[in-house]
Amino acid sequence: MRSPALLAISLVLLSGCGGPSQDVTRASTLDRIVSTKVLRVGMNPGYAPFEMVDTGGNLIGFDVDVAHYLAGQMGNGVRVEVQKSDWDPIIANLNAGKFDLIISGMTRTPQRALRCEFTDPYFETGQALLVNRAKWKPSARLTVRDFDQPGVIVATKLGTTGEIAARKAFQKATIKTMETESDAALEVDAGRADVMVYDKPYIAIRAQESPQRTFAILEPFTKEYLAIAVRKGDTELRDWLNLTIFELKTSGTWDSLYQTWFVRMPWLERVKRPTS
Incomplete structure (x- = not known):
């Protein structure tokens, strides 16, 4: 049986074939990822347990696993290539084409939405x-x-x-x-x-x-929703991500990742930070 996410890629890409694209560069991001077999993800490591560097120098975390899940759902041997960025310029770096999307514990806000587009939430916090x-x-x-x-x-x-x-x-x-x-x-x-x-x-x-x-x-005094950021006008990629986030949540994969990174936390010994 064909993977729903792979079918979604086909449907999303075909939906753009009915007429001329208004922005060829942005509209072809999803197609380019699949054809080059590289998903470039912008991250700002240091936000445990979403993205962090372990004592062996490896980038690990909930967001890292989400990125690999997305690449896996694209099929065709697509691999993740993480591009590290400071936090303040991370959206500017996205818009400059340094990566295809941001998965970095980013809360979607009206202010940020003026500079990029957000997917449906993949995590609720405060x-x-x-x-x-x-x-x-x-x-x-x-x-x-x-x-x-x-x-x-x-x-x-x-x-x-x-x-x-x-x-x-x-x-x-x-x-x-x-x-x-x-x-x-x-x-x-x-x-x-x-x-x-x-x-x-x-x-x-x-x-x-x-x-x-x-x-x-730990009682949150705000309610916030983490989402994946893409460039303005990158609707094909955004729509595919929304479909895949839904599959992530309903397939049991999200629950498994949550248990690993927020409940059992076997990674704690691999990430020892200074405490004074």
């Missing part, structure tokens, strides 16, 4: 808090509001929805932006910041790594 134990005592009564006061330092990663959420939620506190999520977490570990704002999965894992110095408040 912002949570990593708190310094020396400065704050764990309590079920602690809420976001408790940290919104003068003298409190809130760390987060520059240019992320974490920064946006932090600036909205903490009007009285001092916001301290860092280049990476690891740098922001280290600020809390070392006591240079009271709290870190970032996506719930990262906060949960980071709190497990330094339980003597930090604790997590």
Whole structure:
């Protein structure tokens, strides 16, 4: 039986044959990927457990496995070629043609949608808090509001929805932006910041790594949806990705990946980061 994803490629490509393309370069991205057998994926490694480098120098993570799943569904021996990018220019690099799409724990927002197109969500998350134990005592009564006061330092990663959420939620506190999520977490570990704002999965894992110095408040105070980004007008690729994301979720593959990266977490020993 022919794979639904392979059939989807045929249908998506055939749908563009009824008339002249308005943008040949963008409209042919999916066709080029299949013909060259290379899927170029933009990522910003460091966001555990979505994309990170293990102690052997290998790129691993939930998003990495999703990328390989997509390539596998394309068939024809298509392989993944990850192009690493700093976070701030990652959409600009996509639009410059440095890669075909972005799979990097990216929340789809109206602001970003002005510069690229997003697929249907493949992951739901929200912002949570990593708190310094020396400065704050764990309590079920602690809420976001408790940290919104003068003298409190809130760390987060520059240019992320974490920064946006932090600036909205903490009007009285001092916001301290860092280049990476690891740098922001280290600020809390070392006591240079009271709290870190970032996506719930990262906060949960980071709190497990330094339980003597930090604790997590995991009830999200925002709701966000991670999606794959493609260039404006790349509708054939976007439509195929939407079909394949649906298959990923309904085939049991998504659940298996979630168990590996968020529940059983056998990878933790392979990714040891500094905690001070």
